[in-house]
Amino acid sequence: MLDGIIDGIKEFFFEMFKGSTESFLNMITELFQKSVDTVQTNVSETPTEFSQTIVDNLRVISDTAILPVAGLILTYVFCYELYQLVVEKNRGGDFETGQLMFLIIKTSAMIYLLTNAFDITLAVFDLGKWITDQVPSSALKIPDSIKDNLLNSMEEGDVGAAISMWFV
Structure with a gap:
């Protein structure tokens, strides 16, 4: 009789x-899935979908500040390589037009x-959006087998396994 009461208490706590x-x-699974859906939605957002005004401002900065500086640097590199080409070939006496054409094509x-x-850069973002849109939502879900395996291992009546889940 006492064993039946103890087994009943064990069963009660185990079921609880x-x-x-x-x-x-x-x-946890539901929260994880909501987080994954939110991240997938935010990652697949292109800059123009996020804020068109920011993209327009960045384009103006790129065209008025970054592009002229890059042009100056490129001009310096072109002139330096042209100078090296002339100096390397005996002050222009042994000049090859093929190297000059290669320099012009490269520039x-x-x-x-x-x-x-x-x-x-915007095309790279569009490519990233296309890639994230191609991922099926079923691939981003936690498999039910993980939860089922855990619950099946607890079916054996091991209360210690159930308790240890809460404190790990």
């Missing part, structure tokens, strides 16, 4: 811990990249 653990796991490519740097 099991139910609270299950509700706790459900709450033209850099000018093209500099003038389109802001658009390239």
Whole structure:
């Protein structure tokens, strides 16, 4: 009779811990899923969707401040490489036009990249949005098998396992 009462008390506490653990796991899973959905929504937002005025201000700064400074640096590098090309080839006496053409093509490519740097940056953000939109929402969910395995391991009646979940 005393064993039946003790088993009843054990069963009561075990069911209480099991139910609270299950509700706790459900709450954590739901909170995690909401956080993942929020992050996915915020990550897949392009700068133009976030704030068009900030993008316009950054474009003005890029066109009026960053681009002229980059142009000056590029001009210095072009002139320095041209000077090195002339000095290296015996003061222009042994001058190769192929190297000059390569220098002009390289400088033209850099000018093209500099003038389109802001658009390239926005394109990277658009690519990131496209990539995050391609991820299925089912891939970002916690598998139910994790919760089921934990609850099944507690089914064996190990109250210590149920209690240890709360204090780990």
